[in-house]
Amino acid sequence: MRSVPEAIDKQKLQTLAEFRYMLRRFLHFSEEAARKADLPTQQHQLLLQIAGVPDEVAPTISYLAERLGLRHHSVVELSKRCQEQGLILRTHASLDRRCVVLQVTLKGERRLKELSDDHARELYELAPQLIRALTQIQSLGCKKATAGLSTRKIEK
Amino acid sequence: MRSVPEAIDKQKLQTLAEFRYMLRRFLHFSEEAARKADLPTQQHQLLLQIAGVPDEVAPTISYLAERLGLRHHSVVELSKRCQEQGLILRTHASLDRRCVVLQVTLKGERRLKELSDDHARELYELAPQLIRALTQIQSLGCKKATAGLSTRKIEK
DNA sequence: GACGTTATATCGTATTGCGATACATTGGGA
DNA sequence: TCCCAATGTATCGCAATACGATATAACGTC
Numbered sequence: 001m002r003s004v005p006e007a008i009d010k011q012k013l014q015t016l017a018e019f020r021y022m023l024r025r026f027l028h029f030s031e032e033a034a035r036k037a038d039l040p041t042q043q044h045q046l047l048l049q050i051a052g053v054p055d056e057v058a059p060t061i062s063y064l065a066e067r068l069g070l071r072h073h074s075v076v077e078l079s080k081r082c083q084e085q086g087l088i089l090r091t092h093a094s095l096d097r098r099c100v101v102l103q104v105t106l107k108g109e110r111r112l113k114e115l116s117d118d119h120a121r122e123l124y125e126l127a128p129q130l131i132r133a134l135t136q137i138q139s140l141g142c143k144k145a146t147a148g149l150s151t152r153k154i155e156k
Numbered sequence: 157m158r159s160v161p162e163a164i165d166k167q168k169l170q171t172l173a174e175f176r177y178m179l180r181r182f183l184h185f186s187e188e189a190a191r192k193a194d195l196p197t198q199q200h201q202l203l204l205q206i207a208g209v210p211d212e213v214a215p216t217i218s219y220l221a222e223r224l225g226l227r228h229h230s231v232v233e234l235s236k237r238c239q240e241q242g243l244i245l246r247t248h249a250s251l252d253r254r255c256v257v258l259q260v261t262l263k264g265e266r267r268l269k270e271l272s273d274d275h276a277r278e279l280y281e282l283a284p285q286l287i288r289a290l291t292q293i294q295s296l297g298c299k300k301a302t303a304g305l306s307t308r309k310i311e312k
Numbered sequence: 313g314a315c316g317t318t319a320t321a322t323c324g325t326a327t328t329g330c331g332a333t334a335c336a337t338t339g340g341g342a
Numbered sequence: 343t344c345c346c347a348a349t350g351t352a353t354c355g356c357a358a359t360a361c362g363a364t365a366t367a368a369c370g371t372c
Binding site for chain 1: 175287291296
């Protein structure tokens with residue numbers, strides 16, 4: 001009976017689009033917040049990942065590249081900018097002098113703290129919606145390419 | 157009893173950092189997927205938001221700017237690129253000829269569909285982790301702005 | 313039919329991440 | 343010890359793209 005696969009697709013697209021929209025909203029908030037604090041987004045992210053490093057890990061260039069989803073040389077440049085602003089320190093690890101270990105300065109810490117508080121609050125607001133969107137996506141994903149099933153369209 | 161505010165902060169930063177890391181991971185996956193499909197990320201996002209538009213809304217430049225978190229003129233340029241690739245159509249609305257309405261072509265639809273399936277699958281995998289991170293943040297957020305900042309300096 | 317408003321378009325600029333490539337440090341074997 | 347491959351970081355030039363400032367077009371109203 002065909003069961004309107006178009007409707008399934010539309011539903012799926014709307015769900016994905018909505019999720020992305022929410023992500024954008026959060027990211028946009030984050031960028032705005034950083035900009036108000038006069039701190040480029042990426043610098044904020046670098047600070048966050050340095051400060052939020054697990055206790056047993058050393059925050060090296062490479063580690064941060066992985067965490068930020070960047071190539072290492074992008075992090076080199078990014079960290080250079082942060083250093084110029086006096087937000088972080090760069091020191092060669094004494095054990096392996098190839099490694100550069102990053103460290104947030106007091107100034108950087110202050111900047112980061114405000115932003116983190118704001119972010120925590122904003123996420124506290126957005127979390128329910130994000131979770132809802134994710135749950136919806138999960139329920140989509142369940143029907144693993146089961147072509148048939150008569151999903152009744154909910155929309156409109 | 158002071159209760160080691162440093163530890164709280166550290167915990168908070170780690171939680172936020174972890175959340176951002178997961179977002180990056182997803183965004184990175186998304187960019188990769190789009191690139192494999194030979195489609196710039198932003199073009200993919202534009203297609204998604206056009207295709208996933210609620211039934212009662214007209215996908216105009218302005219609407220999409222809001223959805224994508226961009227300024228309208230950025231969307232103008234983006235949509236121009238998409239049009240050049242034959243992924244979308246741009247037509248002036250007959251009612252209000254100022255408005256440009258965007259529409260995904262068959263070609264665009266095909267490209268989008270593959271990507272959407274991949275994304276739905278990936279999100280199905282990531283959703284539990286994301287939800288966990290969000291839940292953790294929610295539990296942080298409860299303790300509303302406790303001012304006392306006896307941050308001990310780490311820098312040398 | 314002039315005006316303020318809304319919607320889209322154009323241009324020049326600045327940021328920034330990347331590929332290619334180079335340099336520095338390390339550990340290990342001849 | 344010296345050489346070398348592996349690993350980690352740095353530099354350079356480039357390309358993509360989002361933005362601000364500004365311009366054009368269509369609308370509704372008086």
